[in-house]
Amino acid sequence: MPTSRPNVLFVLTDQHQAQALGAVNDAFHTPALDDLASDGTLFTNAYCTHPQCSPSRSSLVTGKFPHQTGVRALSNWGPYELDPDSNSVGRTLSDAGYETLWAGRWDLGVENTSKLGWEFTRNLDVTGTDGPRSLQRDGATATEVARYVREYDGDEPFFATASFNLPHPPYFEDEAFSEYYDRDDISLPANHDDDLSTKPEFHRERADSEECDLTEAEFREIAYQYRTMVSHVDALIGELLDTLRAEGLYEDTVIVFTADHGDMQAAHGLNKKGVVAYDEILRVPLIVRHPGLESQRDVIPDLVSTAAVPGTIVEAAGKPVAEEFTGGSLLPAMRRETPPEEDRVFFEHNVAYWGHHPYRGVRTPRWKLVEYLKDDDGELYDLDADPGETTNLYGDPDYADVTDRLHADLEDWWAATDGDTDEWVSEPSLSFRA
Missing domain, CATH: 3.30.1120.10 (Arylsulfatase, C-terminal domain)
Known part of the structure; x- marks a missing residue:
């Protein structure tokens, strides 16, 4: 049975659309995450605070919004590294006696992980590794976190983060997972043909750019490649979950899975992300498995923010959620049976x-x-x-x-x-x- 201070595994992917989950859309093959969703609580209306890597990740570390953290652009675009004195879930749990580990993609600065509370780093990917090169990097992240779990001595609870690059573009076909998909079965979203005539002018300029001015066949090929990338990172996550089970730690570990933002995937005739606010890039997958809390709902449609992820981890670890965690916690949503009256x-x-x-x-x-x-x-x-x-x-x-x-x-x-x-x-x- 879980202890009063359970271990915590935080799993983070990059540019992972909310629909890119078999439990939500059977066009995707994600057995590991589907099992986690069935064993935990699936949030179907989770929104990131900012649909770009570094600003969103600053919220996932601090529980604040990017305009509060100061990370308004990518961390390597000038003065946008996360201040090492910022409120941090890593420091909060470290101060509470947790052993803290961050492995994989960081995107919040060059030398601030330890000051923000992560005692150990493995395979630290400071600004991320995209495209086919991410396969080796993400594989190393899974390997390092699994090794950490196997070597864990149990003296203090752990808070381990496995942060993956996939399925961040450039898009590519991952042939190891191509068997699960058929290019001929790929369809474009219903809003693909949006002419954007009622939208701000820069939306149309973006759609006319070389990056988005693609044929339907090219958009479908991107969707096919993206699916194989999603399946690869799901397999890596499955390795971590299997390691927890093999080591007898699964029932003593809170697991939180989400992504920093989504991907347009041809919606509105757009590709990747951008300075727009459509649901395809704002909504993200979110699963919480808390063995010490019986959620009142297996699937929660409430509107929730990823700014609540750090506070969720803090509360699950048995600590009060300080007011510095602006986003609050997701655990109250798991305790109630219906959405709140003021849901936004x-x-x-x-x-x-x-x-x-x-x-x-x-x-x-x-x-x-x-x-x-x-x-x-x-x-x-x-x-x-x-x-x-x-x-x-x-x-x-x-x-x-x-x-x-x-x-x-x-x-x-x-x-x-x-x-x-x-x-x-x-x-x-x-x-x-x-």
């Missing part, structure tokens, strides 16, 4: 390869509002009538009351989290380094 999540983006279009947004069960603070533009979707987000209602006087109400929600959240609009829209200082 917040998200943001600042700058990426595709330009500086800073936004902030809010999602409720029915509505999504996105405010582009620099572009003086926005998006409003009625997700009951338009789940594919194809018809932008922003600026329509018939929906002025909805817009005003959601804008007030954004203003309240922004103020409560010390948002500085002038700073958020200021031109970023970018100085790329390898």
Whole structure:
């Protein structure tokens, strides 16, 4: 039976769409994660705080939003490394007597892991390894975490993170998993043909870029390759779960799995990610297995934020969730039988390869509002009538009351989290380094 201080395994993938999970969409072959979902709790409406690697990861470490952490772009784009004095789940558990390990992709700075509370690092991948090269790097991450588990002496509980690069592009066919997929069976999403005529102008510019101006056959090939990449990282995660079972540690270990952000996968005619706010890149897979907590629901459709992941880990480890963990914890959602009356999540983006279009947004069960603070533009979707987000209602006087109400929600959240609009829209200082 689990102890009052269980071990914790945190598993993180990169650019993993919420739909890229067999338990959600049987077009994907992910037996390890499907088993974990059936043995734990699957959150089907989990949203990242920011659909880009480093800013989102700063939330997964601190429990704060990127505008609070200061990581508004990739960590190697100038002054955007995570401050080593930041609030951290690693330091919190280390101070509580946990042995802490980070293995794999980091993306938050060059020399700040130990100061943020990770006592040990193995196969530390500071800025990530993408494309086919990630196979060897991710394999090493799985090997190192499995070795750590096998060598674990049990003196103190462990908090181990296995952070994988897959399925981050460049896309490629992983032939070891091609048997599970048929190119001829790949279909494009229903919103692929969105002409973006009601959207901000830069959406159309992005769709017309070389990276997105692809034929349907090219988009389907990307979807096929992406599926094989997802299956590979699922197999690596399966190795870790099997090691926990073989060592007799599975029942004493809290397991949390999620991703930093999603992938467009041809939705709206777009590829990869970018400075947009569609669900395909904001929604991520999220599974929590807590052997010491009987969840009231096996599948939870509540809107939840990945900013709650660090607080979840802290609470699962038996520690109080300090107010510094702005995102709170997911465990209250597991204890209740129904969604909360005020169900909503917040998200943001600042700058990426595709330009500086800073936004902030809010999602409720029915509505999504996105405010582009620099572009003086926005998006409003009625997700009951338009789940594919194809018809932008922003600026329509018939929906002025909805817009005003959601804008007030954004203003309240922004103020409560010390948002500085002038700073958020200021031109970023970018100085790329390898």
